[in-house]
Amino acid sequence: MELAARKQKILSAIVESFIRTGEPVGSKTLISEAGLDVSSATVRNEMADLTNRGFLVQPHTSAGRVPTAQAYRYYIDNIMTAPPLSQSGREYIESALYQNADSPESILQGAAELISQLTDLASVASTPSGDDSRVHRISFVQTGSHTAMAVVIASNGIIKTKLFRCEFIITPEILEVFDKALNEVFTGVRLSSINQPFIQTAAARFGELSLFMPGVLTAIMEASKAAREISVCHSGYTRLMFIPDIDFLTARGVLEFLNNEHDLAAMLENLPIDTSVSIGAENSRRELALSSVVSTRYTIDSKPSGVLAVIGPLRMDYSRAISILEAVSETVGALIGELTDIQQ
């Protein structure tokens, strides 16, 4: 649905004013702010029409208008632009993220913190899915007389460790046998296929050696599972409680949802590849019916991977959020990509 130029200009002015002030916008305020060359009565007629068409609502008869989710949608799709960040902004982001560019997890944790700090909203960042990654190598480190650590290095750069325990006394020689035998079986195998049946088949191959292996095989399975699973970094959850638009019950619902990593990961998983904005009821989760989620996926070697997102009120600065997310996304993708390239 396209709007006439003047209607669009009025809608735009209302949305921008409301995003800035949070106050319902009246016809008089509007002409003084938007520089329209018509009278307030004309604006009122237009506003009445926009209200009929579902772009605006009045909290009550004698209040100004407030944009609906539909208005934000129209504004974002047809009016708003999100210009790339300035050079200095990008440089700031790069240097901030470069601080702890050790592992994908630490990069993403840093990204979540940075995004939250820059937008003053809650932010989340999910690790790349490891579903089509493979085992690059498995190593072992002795940690005690009966305990050792399995280190699963995945081809996507994720490294997961898991401790295990043996009934017998562990020696460097035993770990070397494990290393040789298990890398023969596991190297190059897709993480997603390392499950209980796979482990059992593998154990069978080792003959009597497998009697020594239940602990280590379980550890490998669990580390592989952890390497495959998406984990979600986050930052700034409490910032949501400082946003005047968000009332207590809404904040509580959103925070409860965000703290449930399982549901959150599932939602992030279903977000589209491109930068996208989900406004209010457009969100798949009922808890977010009064919030907006702006998200984008970072790409590693031009393959869409994990999600970066901010969660905030409907009345947020979408343009700024998108610009920041896209800038951070670019750097995150590059940093993780580098990490993976080097490790291969």
Added chain:
Amino acid sequence: MELAARKQKILSAIVESFIRTGEPVGSKTLISEAGLDVSSATVRNEMADLTNRGFLVQPHTSAGRVPTAQAYRYYIDNIMTAPPLSQSGREYIESALYQNADSPESILQGAAELISQLTDLASVASTPSGDDSRVHRISFVQTGSHTAMAVVIASNGIIKTKLFRCEFIITPEILEVFDKALNEVFTGVRLSSINQPFIQTAAARFGELSLFMPGVLTAIMEASKAAREISVCHSGYTRLMFIPDIDFLTARGVLEFLNNEHDLAAMLENLPIDTSVSIGAENSRRELALSSVVSTRYTIDSKPSGVLAVIGPLRMDYSRAISILEAVSETVGALIGELTDIQQ
């Protein structure tokens, strides 16, 4: 200050009724509930006295009485008992904690979740301080052509890993040289003494070999620091928002404080060794002026170590909280102790 028997009985009944219902307690309600064999007028006289002495307040003239922090303090010190949990309760806790008794961190994370679930409050659990732990061993795992992982195993059972990068191509032989040379220097050294000067002195010892070492030495230093630092596991923060006594601003302040791991760790560090209750303004943090913290330290080999605590409203079931914390504490201490013994 000791109270006469009847006064104490009345105070006790008021505290218990208020903890249960959250409603100010009036004189009539009280006699019907507490089974007192006196008239409401007598109770009123006693209540007036308790009010003068600072144990009770009235929200307003025509409301019942509400216990003050002083009343909770008196109740906890002189009246309340916290009987040990039943056998089945203890067994439930043991089996729940045994699930992921891999590492101190995973045990403590499990403990925090369990405590939060059982008390319906926010809970935190801090790892043992590593200040007087030593390096048990350092190991290396190759993760890429130019990257490897340093594994610092501390004598307190904490294991920390840190990735590092080298300009040259890493080979198993190089890692072996690192392993030999670095364990000679670091094994048995107190974690707390591994700092920048120590690293520099160490580097000097290696002569020209040290040119290859900046990355690995920094990694060891950071992993040692991480092993030494107290980290705080937590669970159930959003439960605080479901407690009717806690209003929005209070909850926001508490959550903000709890999310600041640095300040939180500092507060936990200063808690006493025994089970203790800090009521309202007794807390060292202003953010907790309207909340209570019940805490205890678990002991490893009969040495007081990290803290387990719950955070909730003044009106909480202190007896239950203490019983649960003490039961969990016992199991946590035993499990971490076992872990450490085995690894040595």
Added chain:
DNA sequence: TTTTAGCACTCTCACTGTTAGAGTGCTAAC
């Protein structure tokens, strides 16, 4: 046909009363 001025209308917000109910403190009698 579109725009505008004017005006009656509606609704909120902040106050002000009013009333029922709960709980108290005080007093005088037990």
Added chain:
DNA sequence: GTTAGCACTCTAACAGTGAGAGTGCTAAAA
């Protein structure tokens, strides 16, 4: 020392009032 009785106080909930803001509608102007 304890109790019955009673006047008193305070809140919560509801209704009423007036100022202020913003609207929709109508009729005239462009």
